[in-house]
Amino acid sequence: MSVRGYIRPERLWQMVDRLSTAGLRVVAPTTVDGLCQFGVVTAANQVVTDYLLPQNTFKEFLFPKQEQVFTYLRNGDGSYLLTEPRRAFPETVVLGARPCDTVGIMGSLAAVFGGDKWGYEDPLFTERRRVTTVVSFSCDRPDISCFCTTQGLGPDDPKGSDVLITRTEGDAPVCVVEVFSARGEALLDHLGDLVAADRDASGLALARKQAGALARERFVRVFDISQVKTFLDNPGNFDDEMFERLGTKCVSCGVCTFECPTCHCFDFQDVGAPGSGERIKIWDSCQLPDFTLHASGHQPRKTSWERYRNRFLCKFKIYEDAFEALGCTGCGRCVRDCPVHVDITSYAMQANKKQQLVQIGA
């Protein structure tokens, strides 16, 4: 059984102090630029405790917004001194991750940046992943944009988590601690007596299961996606009318991609003079017009709706085909924060409906 005990709700965020004192870098929901975002914290009082999903995901702690790949310095003979930065990846604990983000980052992004499928491993990601422990908190109050249950996950899904903490319902709630990996076991040592073990584990497990079931019932954005992949697997549907109709209003701001737990696109940029400078790996977005623009002027995706079609395909087909991973975890950020209300779930619902109509011969 994965249950190891419980933490009293009022002591939950004392984990920050314990882990920080133990010398670990702690990432948790905090206030960054006036918004609730995942950031580095050193004490419990820096944490935003009343949150559903921070504005960002914690992917930037494994796949930074920008980072140096190497520096270059031209020698007298015209050759270059290429130097990789001293990369000291600190042991990091992500506290309060949500299951959707955890699956997206520790599962899907790891599938892209790892080398299992295609043989190329990006150590900038995988080395960080090796020193990252994720403590996810189950959700109890999904909002109207959440749809993780539709994507085959759930508010208490432990996939990818080293530790999952679920707050039970009722008059005297406790935060049930479950451990799913050796990293999670090691983390418990740092938490010490914060995790009480004076209650029957099977009772805690039952209460935790009930809490998860109740949370599931609170989802409102629930729909059938069983036919979406079949719809997208048909090359003829690439030209379906829905893509232009739903996507024309997209303004190509890219916010859906930067906030997404599974979006992995990046660019290299050289910063500096010809004789000295650095090459950086920096987030990019398939929604931006110059993303696929060739030097010749050839542009495979000329319009915003063609670019959003790529995003929808990436989430519901390409990720699965190319990386055998889940493309969309249903976190809902791209629905919640799109300035013009482009809604990926309406794409999925309409694709599903169109395929159903094909199957009944309508």
Added chain:
Amino acid sequence: MTLPQPQRMSAANLYLPKQVRIRRIIRETHDVRTFQLEFVNPADGAAFSYNVGQFGEFSLFGVGESTFNISSSPTWKGYFECCFRDVGLVTSQLAKLKEGDILGFRGPYGNWYDLDKLKGKDLVFAAGGIGFPPVRCLIWNVLHEREKYGSIVVVHGARTSGDLVYQRELAEWSKRPDMHVVKTVDPGGEPEDWDGETGFVPTVLEERVPWILEREGKGVENALAFTCGPPVMINFVIKSLTRMGFGLEQIHLTLENKMKCAVGKCGRCNIGNTYVCLEGPIFTAAQVAEMPKDA
């Protein structure tokens, strides 16, 4: 023809280039250059090998990286080549470099031609403009063991006669009795003393190649075609070849999508669910026919 896939690569230094020195610059046209490159560190050179049709990431530090086909034949030792047109941010700066200058290089990447599958076949090459290098490397590799292949026909076209790349090689090949070379320029691109064809590559291909093969007592059933060029040209070349009787499996093309990482991470080169850098850049027309119009 099944295409071989890349080998696994170690996790270290995935994006860190090796350094290569420009050994020689050949001005192919007013805006196309060939760089002959050799590794600065001999150990890098000794460890380097590639297969015909693969590509690399070429960088000018302080400007950026560009994706080019490795345009030389793997049978040439001591150096390798790339060929590029001065057209974009990186290539316009590369065009200013001198012999002896140093570039960054990552590679080789992507799949390649399995020459065993080409042996005994009649080979038709159709290339447009700066699409010639990914075809030219294969031609030279095949000529290395000429006797193992059937007829060879090369059709190369460009907008004007001044835009034809590898002109000295076209002239050299034209003199050979064991291959046929057809050069063509788009209508209006021919000078007064033009000794080649006038017309677009797909048209000239369809007019000339069946006749050339027929003269050698050949049809297209034992032939394979290889093409690269602007997307619109490739589409019409496939149509022409199809009308000539080629099956889609007999037609090979090199897709040159915009790339950054070359290792399936940066998310840029996909056509539908196909990452060109991982599964390509060489595809059969049958494979391309299954892809969405996303390129």
